[in-house]
Structure formats: structure tokens, C-alpha cells
Amino acid sequence: MRVGDIASTVGLVAFCLSSGTLASPGRGYYRTRGHELDYTKTAEAAIDSMNQFYYDEAQGRWSPEVAWWLSGFALQDILDFMHKTGSRKYIQQARDVINAQKAPLPWWPQGEGNFRADSTDDTGWWALALIRMFDLTDDHTYLNISIQDEQYMYKYWTSECNGGMFQDIKNLSYKNAISNQLYMLLTASLHNRIPDDTEHLAKAIATWEWLEASGMLNSEHLFNDGLAETSDGVCYNNKGPTWTYNQGVILGALTELHQATKNKTYLTAATSIASAVLSSKALSLSSILTEPCEATPEGCNNDQQIFKGIFAKHLSRLSSVLDGAPYREYLEGNARSVLEKDQGEGGLFDVGWAGPFRNGSFEKQASAVGLFVGLI
Numbered sequence: 001m002r003v004g005d006i007a008s009t010v011g012l013v014a015f016c017l018s019s020g021t022l023a024s025p026g027r028g029y030y031r032t033r034g035h036e037l038d039y040t041k042t043a044e045a046a047i048d049s050m051n052q053f054y055y056d057e058a059q060g061r062w063s064p065e066v067a068w069w070l071s072g073f074a075l076q077d078i079l080d081f082m083h084k085t086g087s088r089k090y091i092q093q094a095r096d097v098i099n100a101q102k103a104p105l106p107w108w109p110q111g112e113g114n115f116r117a118d119s120t121d122d123t124g125w126w127a128l129a130l131i132r133m134f135d136l137t138d139d140h141t142y143l144n145i146s147i148q149d150e151q152y153m154y155k156y157w158t159s160e161c162n163g164g165m166f167q168d169i170k171n172l173s174y175k176n177a178i179s180n181q182l183y184m185l186l187t188a189s190l191h192n193r194i195p196d197d198t199e200h201l202a203k204a205i206a207t208w209e210w211l212e213a214s215g216m217l218n219s220e221h222l223f224n225d226g227l228a229e230t231s232d233g234v235c236y237n238n239k240g241p242t243w244t245y246n247q248g249v250i251l252g253a254l255t256e257l258h259q260a261t262k263n264k265t266y267l268t269a270a271t272s273i274a275s276a277v278l279s280s281k282a283l284s285l286s287s288i289l290t291e292p293c294e295a296t297p298e299g300c301n302n303d304q305q306i307f308k309g310i311f312a313k314h315l316s317r318l319s320s321v322l323d324g325a326p327y328r329e330y331l332e333g334n335a336r337s338v339l340e341k342d343q344g345e346g347g348l349f350d351v352g353w354a355g356p357f358r359n360g361s362f363e364k365q366a367s368a369v370g371l372f373v374g375l376i
């Protein structure tokens with residue numbers, strides 16, 4: 001939905017009618033005059049709740065007690081919202097977050113700031129958000145930081161396991177899916193924004209070819225978490241969980257690479273991964289996206305609570321470039337479930353998208369925002 005359509009919104013449909021007045025941001029959801037869900041209004045309400053309950057203005061970060069990368073994704077959420085709607089409602093907040101977080105990190109001062117962290121994936125999340133900030137502002141300061149971040153990450157690409165980058169910079173260890181998928185999305189995104197670029201495109205293609213051959217993509221067409229290595233240096237799938245975000249970022253990366261090359265091979269590969277998630281009993285229960293940790297006694301940790309929204313946003317992106325938007329109906333079904341069964345007071349959402357709502361957290365909220373923003 002684009003800005004002009006907001007005017008056709010008739011208002012909030014409350015689920016919690018007994019509460020009488022509707023606080024803003026309230027519990028409920030928005031429909032257009034045609035009775036479709038209004039994803040712009042819905043996403044905006046969810047962002048406003050995320051800010052009201054979890055944004056720490058003094059630190060320029062949401063829930064500073066949880067991992068730093070999570071705020072990188074929340075920043076991406078508010079930037080994607082503005083990019084899709086034309087709104088500039090959160091632009092000052094985005095500037096504040098970037099200005100605060102680009103300082104040298106207290107736990108990794110040797111990175112010297114500009115989002116150079118102690119793990120390649122942490123840098124990747126922020127570098128991607130900065131690209132969207134460039135899209136919104138046309139200010140090359142932001143693009144230049146992303147370019148620097150790409151160079152920083154590439155320092156950790158080695159010949160061990162025939163390529164790929166390490167996740168853990170301190171230990172120079174762990175070649176995993178998420179770091180390399182983020183790097184592929186970053187290099188393809190840079191290529192699509194730097195005139196006459198060939199370097200970043202070549203890196204994006206090399207990263208895909210490495211990922212595909214690495215062993216992490218299993219026979220079910222799902223990515224496991226990463227690689228293990230024998231004492232004589234042979235790398236193999238570590239059979240770690242097939243987290244939803246590991247199936248998500250790769251969809252965005254393949255879509256961006258298709259945009260760069262017009263090579264349909266990348267969309268075919270993306271479709272096979274997306275369809276594998278939708279038909280997986282572990283990741284999609286009764287057509288509701290499910291994280292493997294949800295059914296465990298210990299539940300999902302802070303990081304894991306955000307994963308589904310990352311998947312959903314990238315699946316939306318893929319769907320929108322395919323004929324007939326084949327995944328949109330699935331995502332809309334998930335959004336309806338989140339709104340009807342997983343929503344609590346204050347417009348907060350819990351981790352299980354099939355419900356019930358027990359309590360909220362910043363990561364659960366940013367995840368739901370990812371789903372709603374994807375559907376705009």
C-alpha cells in the first residue's frame with residue numbers, strides 16, 4: 001500500500017471492546033473501506049508500541065539489555081516502513097539510532113565504530129539498514145559506511161572450507177549460514193546502488209555459489225545453522241537447527257541478485273527454499289510460521305524471538321517479484337493469526353503467531369513489525 005491509500009482507512013476495529021476507549025497505540029487492527037487489512041496502519045501501530053514500550057532514547061537503542069544486532073533489525077523495520085509508505089515519521093529516530101550506534105562499541109573498541117563489530121553477522125545487519133537509510137536520504141555518508149562494513153566483513157573470508165566468512169571475529173571461527181547470507185545480500189545490494197560496480201556483484205555471486213555447495217543447504221532445501229570441521233580440515237553440515245531466518249535472508253539475497261543479473265536461476269533457487277519452509281512440518285504448523293524453539297521447554301531466547309519476522313519480510317520481497325505473488329496469501333494468513341490470536345494489551349505480540357498471548361518483548365514486537373511491513 002502507498003501513502004495515498006491511507007486516506008481510505010476507516011479506522012480501528014477493536015477486539016477488546018470491553019475496554020471502552022481505545023488508547024493509542026491500542027489493541028486491535030485496521031481495515032480499509034474494502035474491509036482488507038490495512039498493513040500500513042497495522043505496521044505503524046505495531047512500531048509505535050515497539051517504541052513506546054522498548055525504545056531507550058538516551059541510548060539510541062531498543063531494549064539495551066538484549067543483543068545489539070536486534071536493534072539493527074528494528075532500525076531496518078522502521079526504515080523499510082518509511083521506504084514503502086513515503087512517510088518520514090521515524091526519520092529523526094533513525095538518525096539518532098545511527099549516530100549513537102556508530103560510535104566504537106564498548107565491548108569491541110578495536111572495531112573503531114561505524115558498526116564494525118566482533119562478529120561478521122552483527123556488522124551485516126547494521127550495514128544493510130544503512131543501505132536503506134541511503135535509499136531514503138540519498139546521503140552518500142550512509143552508503144559509504146556500508147561499503148566500509150563490507151570491506152571489514154570480507155577480511156574474514158578465508159580459504160578454509162573452500163571459502164566463506166567466519167562469524168566469530170574474536171576466535172576466527174565458525175563458518176555459518178547467517179553471516180554469509182547477510183554478506184551476499186549486502187554485496188548484491190551495494191552492486192545495485194553503485195554505478196559501474198563489478199566487484200560487489202562478483203562477490204555476491206561467489207558467496208551464493210559457495211553457500212550452495214557448502215553442505216549447509218540440506219536435502220530438504222533448508223539451510224542448517226552452519227559448518228563443522230574434522231581435524232583434517234574437511235567441512236560438513238553441523239545439523240544445527242533450520243532457523244526461519246536462515247531461510248529468510250537468503251531469499252532477499254537471491255532476489256537482490258536476480259535484480260542485478262536478471263538471471264532466473266536465483267529466483268528458482270529462492271522458490272525452492274521458500275516452498276520447503278511452507279511445506280515443513282517443523283517450520284509451518286497448520287500454515288502458521290513456527291520457530292523450532294517454540295515447542296521446547298525452555299522456549300525461544302531473545303535472538304530466536306525475532307527470526308520469523310526476518311523470514312516473513314524477505315519472503316514478501318521474493319513474492320512481490322514473482323508472477324501472481326504466490327506467497328502473499330500465506331503471509332496474510334499469518335498476519336491475521338498474529339492480530340487475532342497473538343495480540344495483547346498495548347498492541348503487543350507474543351512469540352507464537354498462533355497464540356496465545358502471554359507477554360511481549362522488544363524482539364517479539366520487531367518480529368511482528370517485520371511481517372506487517374513486508375505486507376505493505
Ligand SMILES: *[C@@H]1O[C@H](CO)[C@@H](O)[C@H](O)[C@H]1NC(C)=O
Nearest residue numbers: 139140141142143144145147
Ligand atoms: C563517499 O566515498 C566516496 C569515495 O571514497 C567519496 O568520494 C565521497 O566524498 C564520500 N561521500 C561522503 C558523503 O562521505
Ligand SMILES: *[C@@H]1O[C@H](CO)[C@@H](O)[C@H](O)[C@H]1NC(C)=O
Nearest residue numbers: 167168169170171172173174
Ligand atoms: C572463543 O574462544 C573463547 C576463549 O578461548 C571460548 O571461551 C569461546 O567459547 C569461544 N567461542 C566460540 C564461539 O567458539
Ligand SMILES: *[C@@H]1O[C@H](CO)[C@@H](O)[C@H](O)[C@H]1NC(C)=O
Nearest residue numbers: 205208209261263264265266
Ligand atoms: C545464472 O546463474 C547461475 C548460477 O550462478 C550460473 O551457473 C549461470 O551461468 C547463470 N546464467 C547466465 C545466463 O548468466
Ligand SMILES: *[C@@H]1O[C@H](CO)[C@@H](O)[C@H](O)[C@H]1NC(C)=O
Nearest residue numbers: 298299350357358359360361
Ligand atoms: C512470558 O511468558 C512465558 C510463558 O508463560 C514465561 O516463561 C516467561 O517467563 C514470561 N516472560 C516474562 C518476561 O514475563
